Amino acid sequence: LKTPLKQAPTSQLVLTERQPDCQPLTTPPKPKETPPADPWTPTSNLKMLISAASPEIRSREQRRQLSDSSSEVLQTKHCLQEHLLGDEYEKSQPSRKEKSLGLLCHKFLARYPDYPSPSLKSYICLDEVTEELHVERRRIYDIVNVLESLHMVSRLARNRYVWHGRHNLPQTLQALKRVGEENKYIQQIQMIKRREYEHEFDPDGERNEEMASSFGSSEQSEMSFVELPGVEFRAASVNGRKYKSLRVMSQKFVMLFLVSTPQIVSLEVAAKILIGEDQLEDLDKSKFKTKIRRLYDIANVLSSLKLIKKVHVTEERGRKPAFKWTGPEVLPNTQDIKLEATSTTCSPPISESITSKEQCSKALFPSKGKQNFTRHSSLIKLVKSIENDRRKIQSAPTSPVKISASTYLFIIFLLETSFSLFLSQMTAEEMQMKCALSSPEAVPKPETSQQPALSQPLGVCPASHSSMSPVILPHPQSGVSYAIYLHPSQAHTVTTYSPGFMLQPLPCANVTGIKSSNSKILNKITTEEGDTQRGLDEPTKSLAAEERPETKSETSSQRCLKRSQALPESNLIKRRKSDEESLDTSLTFFPSGYLIPLTHCTHGNKAECSTKEKAGVCSLQHTAYSSPITGVIPMPASELKTVNIPAFHITPLNIMLSPNSIAAAPVLSNSCLNSSSTSSAPNPSSSALNFMLQHIGLIPAGVQVPANPVLQHVPVSSQSENISHSSGSTNVQEGKDLLFYSPINENNFLFSLQFLQPKEPQETQAVTENFFRTPGGPNTEPALSASSDGTQRTSQGTLYIPQRKLEVSED
DNA sequence: TCCTCCCGCCAAGCA
DNA sequence: TGCTTGGCGGGAGGA
Numbered sequence: 001l002k003t004p005l006k007q008a009p010t011s012q013l014v015l016t017e018r019q020p021d022c023q024p025l026t027t028p029p030k031p032k033e034t035p036p037a038d039p040w041t042p043t044s045n046l047k048m049l050i051s052a053a054s055p056e057i058r059s060r061e062q063r064r065q066l067s068d069s070s071s072e073v074l075q076t077k078h079c080l081q082e083h084l085l086g087d088e089y090e091k092s093q094p095s096r097k098e099k100s101l102g103l104l105c106h107k108f109l110a111r112y113p114d115y116p117s118p119s120l121k122s123y124i125c126l127d128e129v130t131e132e133l134h135v136e137r138r139r140i141y142d143i144v145n146v147l148e149s150l151h152m153v154s155r156l157a158r159n160r161y162v163w164h165g166r167h168n169l170p171q172t173l174q175a176l177k178r179v180g181e182e183n184k185y186i187q188q189i190q191m192i193k194r195r196e197y198e199h200e201f202d203p204d205g206e207r208n209e210e211m212a213s214s215f216g217s218s219e220q221s222e223m224s225f226v227e228l229p230g231v232e233f234r235a236a237s238v239n240g241r242k243y244k245s246l247r248v249m250s251q252k253f254v255m256l257f258l259v260s261t262p263q264i265v266s267l268e269v270a271a272k273i274l275i276g277e278d279q280l281e282d283l284d285k286s287k288f289k290t291k292i293r294r295l296y297d298i299a300n301v302l303s304s305l306k307l308i309k310k311v312h313v314t315e316e317r318g319r320k321p322a323f324k325w326t327g328p329e330v331l332p333n334t335q336d337i338k339l340e341a342t343s344t345t346c347s348p349p350i351s352e353s354i355t356s357k358e359q360c361s362k363a364l365f366p367s368k369g370k371q372n373f374t375r376h377s378s379l380i381k382l383v384k385s386i387e388n389d390r391r392k393i394q395s396a397p398t399s400p401v402k403i404s405a406s407t408y409l410f411i412i413f414l415l416e417t418s419f420s421l422f423l424s425q426m427t428a429e430e431m432q433m434k435c436a437l438s439s440p441e442a443v444p445k446p447e448t449s450q451q452p453a454l455s456q457p458l459g460v461c462p463a464s465h466s467s468m469s470p471v472i473l474p475h476p477q478s479g480v481s482y483a484i485y486l487h488p489s490q491a492h493t494v495t496t497y498s499p500g501f502m503l504q505p506l507p508c509a510n511v512t513g514i515k516s517s518n519s520k521i522l523n524k525i526t527t528e529e530g531d532t533q534r535g536l537d538e539p540t541k542s543l544a545a546e547e548r549p550e551t552k553s554e555t556s557s558q559r560c561l562k563r564s565q566a567l568p569e570s571n572l573i574k575r576r577k578s579d580e581e582s583l584d585t586s587l588t589f590f591p592s593g594y595l596i597p598l599t600h601c602t603h604g605n606k607a608e609c610s611t612k613e614k615a616g617v618c619s620l621q622h623t624a625y626s627s628p629i630t631g632v633i634p635m636p637a638s639e640l641k642t643v644n645i646p647a648f649h650i651t652p653l654n655i656m657l658s659p660n661s662i663a664a665a666p667v668l669s670n671s672c673l674n675s676s677s678t679s680s681a682p683n684p685s686s687s688a689l690n691f692m693l694q695h696i697g698l699i700p701a702g703v704q705v706p707a708n709p710v711l712q713h714v715p716v717s718s719q720s721e722n723i724s725h726s727s728g729s730t731n732v733q734e735g736k737d738l739l740f741y742s743p744i745n746e747n748n749f750l751f752s753l754q755f756l757q758p759k760e761p762q763e764t765q766a767v768t769e770n771f772f773r774t775p776g777g778p779n780t781e782p783a784l785s786a787s788s789d790g791t792q793r794t795s796q797g798t799l800y801i802p803q804r805k806l807e808v809s810e811d
Numbered sequence: 812t813c814c815t816c817c818c819g820c821c822a823a824g825c826a
Numbered sequence: 827t828g829c830t831t832g833g834c835g836g837g838a839g840g841a
Contacts, residue, residue, distance in 0.1 A: 096839050099817065126830090138819075141832060158826070158830065246832075290834060296816055321814075 180255030263325035
């Protein structure tokens with residue numbers, strides 16, 4: 001017996017079939033007709049049986065519509081099963097993976113162009129498709145339904161659909177996003193997450209009832225299919241099944257991504273929301289399972305469309321399947337789309353700005369993804385460094401101090417974000433140039449108008465930058481100072497300091513957080529927003545901070561502030577404990593910032609350190625891993641475990657400044673300089689510093705700013721006085737250790753100086769939080785506001801890293 | 812063991 | 827009445 005040759009795995013074929021340029025692929029050539037069957041001998045019979053078992057043969061038979069022969073095939077199949085051993089027969093069948101809906105969808109999509117010519121309508125005949133793809137009709141419906149939900153196809157008549165491709169996608173996504181917002185999906189997600197969390201502690205609680213009531217109380221009404229003007233919806237069974245249709249489910253699923261930040265949706269949450277809407281009373285397991293099944297179906301199709309990508313969200317309760325939005329970013333208003341839609345210069349016609357960017361980007365950078373980093377050698381080093389550090393973290397034993405690993409991830413995130421921003425700037429520049437060269441009208445105007453601060457070519461430092469004034473933040477006790485490079489034109493803006501802002505304990509970490517307004521940035525972080533507010537009663541309170549000028553956390557922090565102001569220093573321990581309690585009951589967030597350099601003067605005051613080492617304080621500086629290239633200090637869980645510094649011990653001094661006006665670097669003071677200058681160890685932060693300064697255009701590309709005490713004797717300007725005042729009332733200058741820097745959005749970066757302020761053994765007192773901000777551009781709004789008692793809050797938003805550790809891993 | 816999702820039954824609805 | 831469409835859940839492959 002000859003085992004039939006197994007079909008080559010179709011997955012690879014299909015994947016290669018689907019070219020990146022998304023050109024329409026021709027229908028695969030019809031397989032050659034087989035020669036007439038051999039005489040009916042036992043051997044030939046067997047051969048025929050084997051070949052008949054292959055789907056290709058079967059489908060061919062179907063195409064020939066020989067009912068008699070197909071019955072023969074069935075018969076022969078049956079005979080085959082008898083003749084062949086069970087295993088061999090199974091092997092002759094395509095594997096489960098080869099029959100997956102995702103693969104089928106790939107095949108399906110490969111038949112049609114992404115952007116079909118409007119003049120040439122492509123029609124889809126289901127019979128043909130089922131025939132050519134050798135699948136059951138049922139499966140095609142699954143695909144078509146999802147495509148219909150995105151208005152990529154529309155039903156024309158029985159058995160007949162029209163292929164629209166991606167022309168309608170931007171409008172559809174926009175509409176879906178709007179509807180999703182209207183339906184308050186964010187709140188629902190938050191609510192579900194909160195209930196999940198509560199359920200952990202109250203497993204016997206009447207979750208379903210609560211859930212049902214909460215959904216019932218929301219103004220959510222049963223939602224129908226979101227249609228687009230001009231795209232007619234002609235579902236076969238319109239009324240009865242419409243609301244359960246895969247189409248509607250698919251749209252809702254997409255909405256969840258579009259309204260979420262980050263755009264990661266777990267299947268569980270999606271299923272609950274979808275169930276919650278239509279079948280409140282039947283929130284049982286089987287319904288849930290069914291929804292999950294359908295979501296997998298939808299997700300497979302959306303994945304084939306490259307709109308989502310499967311990830312895994314790891315949190316305390318385990319690993320959950322989730323999906324991440326990888327489709328085009330949906331702009332908040334339709335204006336941009338209309339603008340883009342009028343552009344006729346790109347081919348295929350671009351009706352979405354993101355697509356136009358992608359197109360131009362593709363043309364500019366044929367390589368994909370991170371390979372773009374090859375454009376900048378320092379990026380390679382940095383990425384390698386990140387990888388190394390990441391490996392260290394991953395190989396470190398799991399520590400109960402979860403925060404440290406998460407903090408590390410956060411740092412890595414910020415680092416990557418920073419470079420993404422850098423790349424995006426470069427890309428924007430080059431894209432414009434390239435587009436201008438190829439098609440002058442295609443220059444994305446909105447980009448330039450939106451990002452004036454970034455319009456300067458990177459690496460080319462305007463002459464005025466040479467006159468930037470470093471401002472020193474002295475730090476006598478630790479022997480560390482920080483230099484802040486201020487652009488003279490904007491230095492005056494750093495005058496908003498008020499000593500009253502100074503004393504700022506950290507009772508609630510969202511006080512110190514920053515939320516990036518850039519959802520793309522947030523995509524990179526592995527958090528689940530929403531379930532972060534353990535201490536808050538209402539899920540809406542976990543929304544962006546700007547929406548709630550007065551929150552519980554704020555009042556609590558204000559109370560703490562007053563309390564701390566009233567307390568003498570000897571009571572700091574007490575206060576810290578209360579802060580700790582406050583954190584325990586609410587959340588532990590991490591200081592946000594881009595950790596550039598540690599000050600390298602830990603050996604500058606050995607006596608102090610030896611005392612502190614007993615308390616496990618100083619060891620952070622000694623043992624923190626430092627990437628030789630970047631100066632990034634990852635903080636592995638194991639390390640922080642020994643250090644034993646809870647996150648709330650780190651209080652940042654946050655200074656929000658425009659990227660074109662400020663940079664920061666550590667400067668060693670005399671005492672520190674002496675020791676550090678004798679040290680042969682290279683300063684790991686210098687490359688990062690220079691990179692950053694070049695990055696934000698403060699220094700020309702070739703110029704290197706030494707991260708050494710050259711700047712330390714620069715007289716403190718009036719602005720810096722204000723800044724150094726920030727330590728006047730209390731203990732800013734006693735702190736040291738960390739300088740954080742993070743891009744907030746295109747126009748703002750955040751610098752935060754973090755001080756670990758040892759007051760007593762085992763004490764790391766963090767007391768200071770201060771913000772300064774310069775106008776970052778036309779779109780920036782006041783990011784900070786001072787309340788009457790001197791506390792400050794980020795009004796722009798808060799990026800909070802929840803204590804609950806969440807990781808997203810891609811398959 | 813659990814995740815993933817194929818498979819096909821069968822009912823609703825249409826021509 | 828036959829066909830199309832699609833909701834649904836069992837159960838098996840795969841990790």
